[in-house]
Amino acid sequence: MEKSSNNSSSHVLIFPFPAQGHVNSMLKLAELLSLSGLTITFLNTQHSQECLARFTDIKARFLKYPGFRFVTVPDSLPIDSGNVAKVLDALKLESKPVIEKLLIESNPRINCFIVDGILGFVTDLASELAIPIIYFRTISACAFWSYFCIPDMIEAGELPIKGEEEMDRLITKVPGMETFLRKRDLPSFCRANGMTEPTFYMIMNETQQTTRAQALIMNTFEDLESPILSQIRNHCPKTYTIGPLHELLKSIKIRSTNKQELHQSSNSLWEVDRTCIAWLDNQPSQSVIYVSFGSFANLTLDQLIEFWHGLINSNRRFLWVIRPSSVTDKEGIVVEKFPEELQEGCKENGYIVKWAPQEEVLAHKAIGGFLTHSGWNSTLESIVAGVPMICWPYFADQQTNSRFVSEVWKLGLDMKDVCNRKVVEKMVNDLMVNKREEFVRSAARMAELARKSISEGGSSFCNLNRLIEDIRLMSV
Ligand code: UDX
Numbered sequence: 215m216e217k218s219s220n221n222s223s224s225h226v227l228i229f230p231f232p233a234q235g236h237v238n239s240m241l242k243l244a245e246l247l248s249l250s251g252l253t254i255t256f257l258n259t260q261h262s263q264e265c266l267a268r269f270t271d272i273k274a275r276f277l278k279y280p281g282f283r284f285v286t287v288p289d290s291l292p293i294d295s296g297n298v299a300k301v302l303d304a305l306k307l308e309s310k311p312v313i314e315k316l317l318i319e320s321n322p323r324i325n326c327f328i329v330d331g332i333l334g335f336v337t338d339l340a341s342e343l344a345i346p347i348i349y350f351r352t353i354s355a356c357a358f359w360s361y362f363c364i365p366d367m368i369e370a371g372e373l374p375i376k377g378e379e380e381m382d383r384l385i386t387k388v389p390g391m392e393t394f395l396r397k398r399d400l401p402s403f404c405r406a407n408g409m410t411e412p413t414f415y416m417i418m419n420e421t422q423q424t425t426r427a428q429a430l431i432m433n434t435f436e437d438l439e440s441p442i443l444s445q446i447r448n449h450c451p452k453t454y455t456i457g458p459l460h461e462l463l464k465s466i467k468i469r470s471t472n473k474q475e476l477h478q479s480s481n482s483l484w485e486v487d488r489t490c491i492a493w494l495d496n497q498p499s500q501s502v503i504y505v506s507f508g509s510f511a512n513l514t515l516d517q518l519i520e521f522w523h524g525l526i527n528s529n530r531r532f533l534w535v536i537r538p539s540s541v542t543d544k545e546g547i548v549v550e551k552f553p554e555e556l557q558e559g560c561k562e563n564g565y566i567v568k569w570a571p572q573e574e575v576l577a578h579k580a581i582g583g584f585l586t587h588s589g590w591n592s593t594l595e596s597i598v599a600g601v602p603m604i605c606w607p608y609f610a611d612q613q614t615n616s617r618f619v620s621e622v623w624k625l626g627l628d629m630k631d632v633c634n635r636k637v638v639e640k641m642v643n644d645l646m647v648n649k650r651e652e653f654v655r656s657a658a659r660m661a662e663l664a665r666k667s668i669s670e671g672g673s674s675f676c677n678l679n680r681l682i683e684d685i686r687l688m689s690v
Contacts, residue, residue, distance in 0.1 A: 224689040225253040225281075225322045227313070228350075231330040232259040232289070232301065234509035235591045236352045237266070238481040239433055240330065242459045243350060244282070245275075249466060250682045253281035253322060257309065259289040265483035272481070287312050298332075299412040306335045313339060325689040328431065331358075332416070334423040341426070346688050348681075349427040353590050355439040355455075356391070356618050357611030358432070359446055360400055361421040363388045367404075372397070374409045381631075390445050398630060399617035402609040417610075425449055431681065433457035433594065435667035435674050438623070438660070452684075454677040458594040460573060462668040462678065483509070487567040490533055491574060497531055500582030503642055504575055504601075506535035507587040511608035513541050515549050517633045521585075522556050524638020530646050531563045533581075535570050576601050583626075583645045585638075588612040593619065600661035602626045602653035604641045606633070624656045 226247060230240035237258065244256050258266070263286050266272045276282045287309045313336070317324055324345065329336045331349035340347040351358050366387040367373040375381065381398040388395055397404075403414040424430055429452035436443065436455055447453050456462060494502060505525070507513065513521070518541050525532045541549045572592070575581060576599035584596045588605040593615050596603050603626035605616030613630060620628035627641050645653060667674040 223322050224326070224686050225255070225320060225324045226326045226328055226685060227255045227257060227316065227324045229257040229309070229313075229327065229329040229333060229336060230262075230350075231298075231332055231352075232262045232305070234483050235589055236330055237262050237483065239352050239459055239591060240328075240350060241481045242463045243328070243431070243456075245279075246456075246459070246463050246466065246678060247682065247685070248276070248279035248282045249470060251281070252682065252685060254279070254283075255316060255320065255324065256282070256284050257312065257316075258284055258286055259305070260286045261289050262483060266481065269482050269485045285312065285316060297413070299416045302332070302335075302416060305333070310335075310339065317343060317345075322689075326685050331424060331427075331430070332420045334420045334426075337423060337426050346428045347426075348429045348431060348685075349424055350431045350433075351424075352433060353611040354593070354615050354618070355432055355434050355442045355446060356622075357401060357590070357614040358421065359390070359442050360388050360395070360614050361417055361611075362424070362446070362449070364404065364418045365422070367400075373400075373404055375400075375404065375406050377406070390441050394621045395614070395617060399613050401611055402607075402613050428452065429454060429681075429684065431456060433459045433590065435664060437663040437667060437673070438597070454681045456674045456678045456681065458598050458664055458668065458674075460591075460595065461598045461664065462674055465668050482569065484537070484569040486569055486571050488571055490565055490567045490570050491578065493565045494533065494575065494578045494580040497580040499579050501646075502531040502533055502580045503583040503585055503604075503646060504533050504570075504581050505585040506570065506572065506592065507540075507606070507608060508589040508592055509537070510589075511540070511587045515541055515543050515552075518552070519556070520633050520635045521638055523635035525564065525642065527635065527639040528642035528646075529563070530642050531580075532565075532585075533570070533575065534564060534566045535572075536566055536568065538568055573599075582650075583642070585642070588616040588619065590615060594664075597623075597625065597657070597660050598664050600654075600657045602645055602650075602657045604629055604645050606630070623660060624652070625660060626653055626657075 228240055228244050230236045244254050248254050289308055327336060327340050327345055327347040328350055331351040337347055370387045372385055372387055375397050382396050385395045386392055403417055430450045431454050434455050434457045539548045543549050573595050576595050581601055584601050585604045586592045588607045589612060603619055605619050606629045607613045607616040616628045616630055619625045627645060629641055666672050
């Protein structure tokens with residue numbers, strides 16, 4: 215990535231939705247653009263910023279970029295508030311005056327917005343002020359495309375879903391997915407109870423707004439999702455794929471510092487427990503299944519117990535992330551203390567942490583599989599590390615990602631809508647032993663393609679350079 219001598223006038227405002235998966239990947243984008251010499255203002259909610267500062271060296275990390283600064287939006291909602299529509303309403307109200315003030319006071323003047331693709335309200339502001347706006351979507355192209363096609367599915371009567379008996383019926387109105395996408399695999403908001411929620415309409419409308427942006431950035435790579443990207447480009451011709459972002463950032467930093475090994479840039483909003491790395495160091499190669507359901511998903515105690523018995527009965531080693539307050543009883547009350555038998559069962563084969571250094575864990579030689587909720591960042595991190603997956607999607611885009619993991623990319627198994635100890639046990643053994651060879655083969659091949667895309671001349675590497683050039687042209 216070339217530094218331009220004429221950067222000083224290019225100033226980008228980056229604005230993520232305040233949740234771990236969003237802040238994490240947009241910070242990576244911010245760092246990539248800073249490395250190229252662009253001036254960046256990163257607009258974060260106060261709560262996200264405080265969490266970042268508590269658990270990471272975030273300020274020190276960005277100090278080395280003279281053109282970089284954080285600006286905060288005061289907020290009252292925590293990042294893990296599950297009600298996306300409510301968070302968005304609050305964000306809209308609180309961020310508008312901050313952005314307006316920034317636009318008046320910034321020097322150099324802000325000449326491009328890169329905003330999370332679900333913050334459509336910024337588009338009106340940008341068009342009022344004639345500032346180009348680029349959307350960044352933190353989800354996969356396949357999930358984005360199925361969101362985009364929701365109005366067509368409604369028109370064709372494929373949505374709303376009328377009942378459980380329809381769930382395995384194929385969808386015909388998402389071009390490119392007609393042969394394998396079932397109603398069950400649509401983003402969770404499309405399910406009967408989801409379609410009555412404000413979040414469903416918000417996501418559908420925000421996605422339709424994408425065509426108003428000058429361009430779209432996606433954290434994916436061409437070899438992974440090219441047929442779907444062609445469909446998206448019929449509507450959003452300027453779509454830059456620059457993923458896997460975490461790996462692209464790592465490789466560009468290695469190149470720019472000439473160091474072979476770099477510590478991961480942690481953007482964690484929770485405290486990372488690194489003791490699990492020492493535990494992994496003592497486990498045989500590819501013997502451990504890593505279990506994590508990301509930053510949003512909550513389990514009921516019954517589900518936790520099913521996973522638990524399934525893992526113990528499989529006789530495989532496991533490393534499990536259980537976030538504090540992420541397990542509830544039937545009434546939705548948080549369960550902090552688990553039954554005694556569960557704590558005992560863990561001693562021999564398992565290790566539990568509240569939050570892990572995930573990218574490092576997935577790259578560890580002891581890891582042989584990933585039981586995941588199919589969040590897009592986790593999926594990409596697993597792909598780069600060449601680790602096959604068992605998918606237990608929780609909500610939103612995850613339902614679609616898990617179908618692609620199992621049916622299209624053949625990188626693992628989809629356990630969607632089932633949570634039963636016998637199934638967990640069987641799938642863990644299939645992934646780790648019985649069907650291991652085929653999954654490991656496709657995972658290694660996809661990891662190779664991911665690495666190719668971020669290396670010099672690769673699609674993501676070139677798209678990033680194109681994006682930077684286009685941003686520079688916006689300030690001329
Ligand atoms: C949700 C969506 O499903 C995702 O697709 C969307 O882009 C953002 O919101 P989330 O639950 O945050 O995602 O999952 P994911 O996208 O996988 O992101 C989780 C991030 O947290 C990953 O980068 C992962 O490395 C990190 N993580 C998770 C840790 O660092 N430690 C952990 O213990 C668990």
